[in-house]
Amino acid sequence: MPTNSQTQAALARADADFDAALARLFALLRIKSISADPAYAADCRAAAEHLCADIASLGFDAEVRETAGHPAIVAKAKGNTGARPHALFYGHYDVQPVDPLELWHRPPFEPVVTDHADGRKIIVARGAQDDKGQLSTFVEACRAWKAATGELPIDLTIVIEGEEEVGSKNFVAFLEANKQDLAADFALVCDTGMWDPNTPAITTALRGLVYEEVKIKAANRDLHSGIYGGGAQNPIRVLTRILGGLHDEHGRITIPGFYDGVKDLPPEILDQWKGLGLTAETFLKPIGLSLPAGEDDRLLIEQISSRPTCDINGIVGGYTGEGSKTVIAAEASAKVSFRIVEGQDPAKIRDAFRAYVTARLPGDCSAEFLDHSNAPAIALPWTMKPLAAAKQALTEEWGKEALLIGSGASIPIVADFKRTLGVDTLLVGFGLDDDNIHSPNEKYDLNSFQKGIRSWVRILGALAVAKT
């Protein structure tokens, strides 16, 4: 069991080693591990091998393991005793595509430290936050413990996958097949955010994600609108008509049964949330907006964290090049996703969406669907022991009470860990709302990276003491 002076020694070591930690993060960020695009498959493998070698150097039995997709890494600390709390740390080395590339101020895979408009130092690159920067805070904390004390304070298994950004489809099968190997008392994930740049947070509720692709087809070929216009069905017209009806004038989703099982927040939680001061001014103004766009009878904080939503993430059909073309396309498609909450069944939401589209198809049109994600919402047990230990450690590091918050984003792996391994997951992360993850100019505050490492150093020490 670590002493307080051991934790202090590990913190000092982390500070002394910070420049080298940053250089190691940069090396990882330079690898173009875009999982969505098959053209980058070799880069994904290179990222896995790079991370695996680094983690092995910290005293782990580490292996790159094959999946049906991009490979995963499994690493077990050589010093595991079987008598200490055993954590399974999870991260992902894959990153989102970089388009539209022309909006990046610098090449996305050439990381730099630069100044944010308000003077904060930031690391800019695709993956700087999600999830290479975040997972590196944990790896660096392990390195600091090992260097300062010769050992880790708890038993530890690290698993890192390469398909989180494309729905972790193959990783779930991998989990099923490696249950024994990945057995632990609880899981740790560093892929979430802080409340603001000074206030740490633990995420205790996550929305789920149902992500569908729909393609509408009509004629057997593209048509000239001068010959067929008015007489032939136009798939873009059909698609816009159907998708344009997904929300009513109050911002509510119109799919029959969509809100079945959705509960209102307990009044005491709603009161707490009202006190957090999340307003359009603070949350939307930085992205150039001023008006909450969700259900008009809900607070903005409810719209983005406790209410289910629907977004069209992409749409394409017909002629989209320069100039004009008088074509009626043979098909048009869209990517549509739903953030779902506790009480909603992802399979039912998917089926309800498909039924909604199909019921609105005019004659001569067909619809094809592709399932990209199908993950339920998660609510973590407030009684979980590591939660209190981590909350205390974060509060000490940041000098400010750590908040327990809900998140609008999905981390589907949390449900998979519960189902396959039977473990709850502690979600601690250092992301900020303005990190531009999934967008051009993704960044991670240098302060998030440095104090993130220090936070994990303290949490590892605190977890050694906590009984799980």
Next chain:
Amino acid sequence: MPTNSQTQAALARADADFDAALARLFALLRIKSISADPAYAADCRAAAEHLCADIASLGFDAEVRETAGHPAIVAKAKGNTGARPHALFYGHYDVQPVDPLELWHRPPFEPVVTDHADGRKIIVARGAQDDKGQLSTFVEACRAWKAATGELPIDLTIVIEGEEEVGSKNFVAFLEANKQDLAADFALVCDTGMWDPNTPAITTALRGLVYEEVKIKAANRDLHSGIYGGGAQNPIRVLTRILGGLHDEHGRITIPGFYDGVKDLPPEILDQWKGLGLTAETFLKPIGLSLPAGEDDRLLIEQISSRPTCDINGIVGGYTGEGSKTVIAAEASAKVSFRIVEGQDPAKIRDAFRAYVTARLPGDCSAEFLDHSNAPAIALPWTMKPLAAAKQALTEEWGKEALLIGSGASIPIVADFKRTLGVDTLLVGFGLDDDNIHSPNEKYDLNSFQKGIRSWVRILGALAVAKT
């Protein structure tokens, strides 16, 4: 004035020279004169120079003339007397883009003669019909007259432009600037269709075209739907909602004032049209459809030729690559066109569309518009003398009464000729509904090409006799 034996000699000459005519068409089809894409500017110029040289070889003073865009060709027959009827023939050497390229069975700029599924011989290439094949029927008819009789039977000016497929914007200024040079008694255009493969037609009414591009913008950057979903406005949601409302459940366009000035067909014309037997079975089945998609209280033939329509020709926004990305795009755009009819003012339709979109924009969203085309509908005078002459010539060539028909497509140049040069236009063409113009695998029936040449040989002879 030509004798009947001169016409017969020219017809014989056209038949004897047909293989060479086909080779000349192939040479023209090999030039990638795509006007919409600036990458093909040099090919457009090459097509102009190629055609100009060929027409000059027929005894014309022919020149490539600069415009603000792709160049035009003006050619005046050296044998013009000033005492004979004077026709201005118009065509365009530019072609549509070829995407989606993967749906072509062969490279689009490597023409071949092959067999259609039903045994018809067809010429396959981009531009095989629209308009390289069609304009070549006229040029070859001139060649046959010249070779057989040493002269053309009427005075003739030929003008060929290179921007018809992108709205002829610079060509209109060119017309204005060259009124004197292009003066004629009437215009001839070969860019329309037959009634069916055995029935020739003259097009006497054309719909106009208003073509708009609209871009909706919301946040100042792409957003992660996990963080902002539900709270931030989504431009694709806004765009689909607005465009999805352009038609009501009866297929009528909902833009206020859209149908102002639109007249119903005279009952006798409607009766004639009913007798033509244009049905979903004959017209829609070949393209894989079965149900007329326009206003549900109108005949299919009205929907496609006498009623105004609206089509979304293209739409794009957000992530459209493989897989999934949980992004809320900063912007989304669509290309929307209206086929308009006599009585509708294109500027009013454009303004009404813009007002319709703007009125439906939620807060935080802006719309930008781009005007791609703005052409009124045309109705030709039935009393025009060359009409009767051409009708008679076509009837003789095809052994079947030539029909006078309306067309759903726009040929905006017809209005421009009337306004700038004061001339009416005779529209004779040999296209068929299954020619796939503007689509992959564009074709022109070999029979259309051969009998098209013969038709123009006869029409030129007949026009010499007709008083305009």
